[in-house]
Amino acid sequence: MAILITGGAGYIGSHTVKELLRHGHEPVVYDNLQTGHRKAVMNAPLIEGDLSDLERLEKTFRSFSIKAVIHFAADSLVGESMENPLKYFANNVKNSIQLLEAMVRFNVKKIVFSSSAAVYGEPKEVPITEEHPCRPTNPYGETKWIFEKALEALHRSGKIDFISLRYFNAAGADPEGELGEDHAPETHLVPICINSALDGRPVPIFGTNYDTPDGTCIRDYIHVTDLALAHLLALENLGHDGTAGVYNLGNGSGYSVKQVVGTVERVTGIKIATVESPPRPGDPARLVAGSARIRKALGWTPNYPEIERIVETAYRWHLNHPTGMG
Numbered sequence: 001m002a003i004l005i006t007g008g009a010g011y012i013g014s015h016t017v018k019e020l021l022r023h024g025h026e027p028v029v030y031d032n033l034q035t036g037h038r039k040a041v042m043n044a045p046l047i048e049g050d051l052s053d054l055e056r057l058e059k060t061f062r063s064f065s066i067k068a069v070i071h072f073a074a075d076s077l078v079g080e081s082m083e084n085p086l087k088y089f090a091n092n093v094k095n096s097i098q099l100l101e102a103m104v105r106f107n108v109k110k111i112v113f114s115s116s117a118a119v120y121g122e123p124k125e126v127p128i129t130e131e132h133p134c135r136p137t138n139p140y141g142e143t144k145w146i147f148e149k150a151l152e153a154l155h156r157s158g159k160i161d162f163i164s165l166r167y168f169n170a171a172g173a174d175p176e177g178e179l180g181e182d183h184a185p186e187t188h189l190v191p192i193c194i195n196s197a198l199d200g201r202p203v204p205i206f207g208t209n210y211d212t213p214d215g216t217c218i219r220d221y222i223h224v225t226d227l228a229l230a231h232l233l234a235l236e237n238l239g240h241d242g243t244a245g246v247y248n249l250g251n252g253s254g255y256s257v258k259q260v261v262g263t264v265e266r267v268t269g270i271k272i273a274t275v276e277s278p279p280r281p282g283d284p285a286r287l288v289a290g291s292a293r294i295r296k297a298l299g300w301t302p303n304y305p306e307i308e309r310i311v312e313t314a315y316r317w318h319l320n321h322p323t324g325m326g
């Protein structure tokens, strides 16, 4: 069964493509390579195209007889979304709606969507469950939430089955060492710390007076291969009664920025320089996932829940790929 993977040349998409291939599925990657990498798609077919290119998108649905979609393609820099919100509404909402229109035209009913913890905004309590109100504090989170609403409405009209996976912080690299995280600019803490261990640039710590034990923000880090596995389970369970809906994806344990820096120091054996910087607007003190729903409904359990293992896979990939995925 051919599965369209939008954004399959990106970080999480490519790890998912690898997992799908390993389990005998037929992923077809659709990616404009704006942040993705040609080499990352491995043996899967790559259609180089933009979601806004309806003709190319429909040709891909037709020629590969697409039967399901996993939708990763998006712009995902929170700071950029505050400076240039329309870019985010255009790609993450308008282009993504166009994808849904194509699905309806080709009678493709199954979609797994990359949502985000950013839909919740400032948490009232942690761990955050799926019942927590959604009050995103930036346009990036708003676009993810709006698209979830479109999926829910289309599901109610009987046209699709969907699973929205609300990821917390993806990190780590393919344990077999073939794939890793290569973003420019890099905004994620684990690769920033590893780059700093390797090139000596100090790691900025945004805010040191939060109401947390060491004053720095706490986040829930989830290994990218565990995320990939969740997509496989979501795809295979879609269409079963009661599975449609939203699911958090995190490990349920939080690590502060200073704890992550300390872990990278232990794993690499290198002392990391840090520089205290002002807190970023809209950055909550703690974001930790309650992930009981996906564990119960889809039987998901993480294989790499330990932060040391997450950092260790990322570090090994960085060491062996000094020029990234390129």
Ligand SMILES: NC(=O)c1ccc[n+]([C@@H]2O[C@H](COP(=O)([O-])OP(=O)(O)OC[C@H]3O[C@@H](n4cnc5c(N)ncnc54)[C@H](O)[C@@H]3O)[C@@H](O)[C@H]2O)c1
Binding pocket: 006, 007, 008, 009, 010, 011, 012, 013, 030, 031, 032, 033, 034, 035, 036, 037, 049, 050, 051, 052, 071, 072, 073, 074, 075, 076, 091, 095, 114, 115, 116, 117, 166, 167, 168, 169, 170, 171, 183
């Ligand atoms: N990385 C995280 O921690 C995290 C957390 C929560 C949610 N997410 C979401 O997960 C998804 C994947 O994240 P990632 O870190 O792998 O990002 P990424 O930038 O590595 O991957 C996104 C891919 O989509 C492609 N793309 C973007 N717009 C496109 C368009 N209009 N047409 C075709 N291709 C397009 C890019 O070239 C890239 O390959 C995104 O939707 C992101 O918002 C990521």
